[in-house]
Amino acid sequence: MSFLTLTGVRKAFGANTVVRDFNLSVERGEFVTFLGPSGCGKTTTLRIVAGFEAPSAGEIRISGQDVTHLRANKRAIGMVFQSYALFPNMTVAANIGFGLKVARKSPADIKSRVDEMLALIKLPQLAGRYPYQLSGGQQQRVSLARALAPSPQILLLDEPLSALDARIRVSLREEIRSLQRSLGITTIFVTHDQEEALSMSDRVVVMNEGAIEQVGSPSEIYNAPRTRFVASFVGTLNLLNGKIVDASVGAIDIDGQRATTRRKLNGAKPGDILPLALRPEALRLGEGGDDRNTLAGVIEDVAFLGAVVRVRVRLQEAAVIIDMFNTGGPDLPARGAPITVNFSRDDLIPLQAH
Amino acid sequence: MKSGKLGAWLAMFLGVAYFLAPLIATFEFSLRMRRGEYSFDAYRVVLASADFHDSFLYSTVLGLLTIVVGILIVVPTAYWVQLRLPKLRGLVEFITLLPLVIPAIVLVFGYVRLYGSSSILPLTATSLGADALLMFGYVGLGLPYMYRSVETALRSIDVRTLTEAAESQGAGIWTILVHIILPNIRSGILSGAFLTFAIVIGEFTFASLLDRPAFGPYLQLIGANRAYEPSALAIIAFALTWACMGLIQLVGSGIRIPVGKR
Ligand SMILES: Nc1ncnc2c1ncn2[C@@H]1O[C@H](COP(=O)(O)OP(=O)(O)OP(=O)(O)O)[C@@H](O)[C@H]1O
Ligand SMILES: [Mg+2]
Numbered sequence: 050m051s052f053l054t055l056t057g058v059r060k061a062f063g064a065n066t067v068v069r070d071f072n073l074s075v076e077r078g079e080f081v082t083f084l085g086p087s088g089c090g091k092t093t094t095l096r097i098v099a100g101f102e103a104p105s106a107g108e109i110r111i112s113g114q115d116v117t118h119l120r121a122n123k124r125a126i127g128m129v130f131q132s133y134a135l136f137p138n139m140t141v142a143a144n145i146g147f148g149l150k151v152a153r154k155s156p157a158d159i160k161s162r163v164d165e166m167l168a169l170i171k172l173p174q175l176a177g178r179y180p181y182q183l184s185g186g187q188q189q190r191v192s193l194a195r196a197l198a199p200s201p202q203i204l205l206l207d208e209p210l211s212a213l214d215a216r217i218r219v220s221l222r223e224e225i226r227s228l229q230r231s232l233g234i235t236t237i238f239v240t241h242d243q244e245e246a247l248s249m250s251d252r253v254v255v256m257n258e259g260a261i262e263q264v265g266s267p268s269e270i271y272n273a274p275r276t277r278f279v280a281s282f283v284g285t286l287n288l289l290n291g292k293i294v295d296a297s298v299g300a301i302d303i304d305g306q307r308a309t310t311r312r313k314l315n316g317a318k319p320g321d322i323l324p325l326a327l328r329p330e331a332l333r334l335g336e337g338g339d340d341r342n343t344l345a346g347v348i349e350d351v352a353f354l355g356a357v358v359r360v361r362v363r364l365q366e367a368a369v370i371i372d373m374f375n376t377g378g379p380d381l382p383a384r385g386a387p388i389t390v391n392f393s394r395d396d397l398i399p400l401q402a403h
Numbered sequence: 404m405k406s407g408k409l410g411a412w413l414a415m416f417l418g419v420a421y422f423l424a425p426l427i428a429t430f431e432f433s434l435r436m437r438r439g440e441y442s443f444d445a446y447r448v449v450l451a452s453a454d455f456h457d458s459f460l461y462s463t464v465l466g467l468l469t470i471v472v473g474i475l476i477v478v479p480t481a482y483w484v485q486l487r488l489p490k491l492r493g494l495v496e497f498i499t500l501l502p503l504v505i506p507a508i509v510l511v512f513g514y515v516r517l518y519g520s521s522s523i524l525p526l527t528a529t530s531l532g533a534d535a536l537l538m539f540g541y542v543g544l545g546l547p548y549m550y551r552s553v554e555t556a557l558r559s560i561d562v563r564t565l566t567e568a569a570e571s572q573g574a575g576i577w578t579i580l581v582h583i584i585l586p587n588i589r590s591g592i593l594s595g596a597f598l599t600f601a602i603v604i605g606e607f608t609f610a611s612l613l614d615r616p617a618f619g620p621y622l623q624l625i626g627a628n629r630a631y632e633p634s635a636l637a638i639i640a641f642a643l644t645w646a647c648m649g650l651i652q653l654v655g656s657g658i659r660i661p662v663g664k665r
Contacts, residue, residue, distance in 0.1 A: 148573055151573045
């Protein structure tokens with residue numbers, strides 16, 4: 050049985066339902082990310098797991114035990130907040146030791162555990178500082194140590210990196226992930242940053258308007274988005290409209306040009322309009338072979354992004370973006386030039402219309 | 404430009420004169436007890452008087468008790484309103500402001516009627532009961548100031564997130580109040596306490612009508628019967644009030660007094 054399960058969880062504030070029909074099972078030691086746009090209910094769901102918010106309906110179980118109505122301070126859940134939320138009146142050591150003190154551990158036990166945590170976050174020299182004497186990244190690491198010190202069953206992080214600058218964000222997310230792996234702690238991480246979600250998680254839960262759109266491994270979410278929402282939210286996917294020509298052989302008409310997909314077109318009838326996704330890095334310039342799709346267009350824009358060159362090709366109504374590795378050659382494609390693009394039949398992804 | 408500056412200086416001068424002239428005159432007068440020369444005789448007399456000691460001690464003790472009871476009532480209330488009942492904030496604020504709107508004389512007549520010797524709870528019948536009544540009356544008088552200071556301090560910290568952070572560490576409500584909230588709103592509590600103290604030390608109406616041996620009635624008694632001592636007392640009371648204000652400034656100016664390691 051799963052370690053943490055949410056069954057039929059719903060949350061309404063007055064007439065406003067912000068989480069609906071939420072079903073999720075998280076395995077012990079798993080790192081799960083809630084990904085979605087602002088206001089989609091990520092924080093609310095996390096707060097329900099933490100016990101700060103009671104669900105309007107549904108059930109939460111931790112290792113089989115029903116905790117739906119258990120108070121937050123009895124759940125043994127560690128929480129890291131976006132705003133760090135360190136206790137301003139306490140030193141770093143006192144912050145980290147707070148939960149142990151509440152649990153009436155002996156001073157010697159507290160000290161050794163605090164030292165252990167300080168070593169874990171690599172800040173042993175800051176034990177005596179106050180939070181206002183720390184940088185944002187240091188504060189968040191202390192906050193992580195505080196959450197982990199009482200050895201909680203589950204670790205919850207609500208956009209812990211959002212308030213930090215880009216460089217720290219990347220290094221800290223690697224640190225969090227490796228800590229999580231070495232401790233084997235079951236973790237839910239909330240973010241609206243798809244790169245964060247894809248790079249850190251065992252599984253990603255994509256949320257939209259309070260409901261789960263798709264649950265899957267990062268590669269499943271990225272390579273096989275099920276809905277238009279997931280496709281548009283995860284990465285810079287090209288979204289196209291296709292008209293079904295013959296569903297049985299996967300024949301589709303895109304802007305008057307013929308393409309074929311090897312993915313299933315369940316129950317689509319000729320003439321149906323279907324949203325399609327196409328990853329920018331799956332496209333190549335030039336004619337494709339017989340088993341590839343080829344579309345003709347005009348180069349509309351070329352952007353040099355360092356490692357990647359991003360080309361926008363206008364088909365007719367639609368435009369597609371192509372990401373190519375920068376090979377170091379001097380010649381970038383010229384704007385306004387006619388061009389063909391090609392891609393594998395596996396890479397044309399039909400989405401649920403919805 | 405020039406005339407504007409002159410006007411500002413003039414206004415400043417008038418303002419200072421308005422406040423300082425009576426003060427200086429009072430101070431000057433308080434020094435004239437000994438005929439023909441300035442001396443601190445009036446102060447010596449006042450400070451040596453047993454009545455001064457007794458009434459001042461009485462009011463000081465009462466002031467400290469008032470502060471303690473005020474904190475016990477105000478801090479949990481303001482915390483709970485901020486955390487769970489933000490919709491009630493306006494109502495609670497209105498209630499705490501009532502003592503400013505209702506004249507003290509009305510309040511004390513209300514107390515005497517409610518707790519008089521023929522009532523169910525005849526607090527005024529015993530001297531200890533009357534002391535308690537006076538103290539609770541003062542808690543009411545100090546309420547607007549105490550609540551304001553505490554509320555402002557609570558707003559300056561993220562009460563909800565700090566509470567949740569502590570809860571997720573396993574802490575219960577009292578642990579959170581004592582170890583997280585109180586230390587972080589200490590400056591607000593202290594300024595509320597000093598204001599309350601300044602009010603209690605000089606208060607006359609309640610103490611007089613409940614017939615308590617407090618500092619306010621003593622001031623009034625001396626003022627009605629002596630010449631130089633009242634001026635000396637006025638200066639002493641003024642200095643005390645300003646000492647309280649100074650302490651508020653000191654505490655409020657964000658001097659960080661870290662709570663020691665435990
Ligand atoms: N206490 C509350 N009372 C009423 N509405 C609330 C409350 N808390 C959250 N909401 C509403 O619930 C919805 C979801 O909020 P939530 O904070 O869960 O979103 P989120 O996905 O975490 O967004 P963000 O990325 O901006 O943090 C929002 O529309 C919000 O206005
Ligand atoms: Mg949020």
